[in-house]
Amino acid sequence: xxxxxxxxxxxxxxxxxxxxxxxxxxxxxxxxxxxxxxxxxxxxxxxxxxxxxxxxxxxxxxxxxxxxxxxxxxxxxxxxxxxxxxxxxxxxx
Numbered sequence: 001x002x003x004x005x006x007x008x009x010x011x012x013x014x015x016x017x018x019x020x021x022x023x024x025x026x027x028x029x030x031x032x033x034x035x036x037x038x039x040x041x042x043x044x045x046x047x048x049x050x051x052x053x054x055x056x057x058x059x060x061x062x063x064x065x066x067x068x069x070x071x072x073x074x075x076x077x078x079x080x081x082x083x084x085x086x087x088x089x090x091x092x093x
Contacts, residue, residue, distance in 0.1 A: 040074050044071050047070045
């Protein structure tokens with residue numbers, strides 16, 4: 001992740017304010033993306049721990065199925081959108 005953030009930094013000095021603003025915006029968008037992905041991964045990890053305890057406790061398949069659907073929702077491609085106030089479009093759409 002550190003390499004990805006470092007690669008978003010400009011290699012050439014940008015003397016104009018617009019260039020510096022654009023570089024800062026790129027870094028902020030990258031940090032936002034990292035935050036969104038970290039939250040999704042953390043949620044999936046918590047659900048996986050829950051699934052493991054459900055399996056060990058012998059929970060019914062309906063309960064286990066809901067937990068699996070929860071994990072799928074967290075890890076699925078459509079689970080989150082990068083569009084938010086201030087970022088006009090989803091660059092990955």
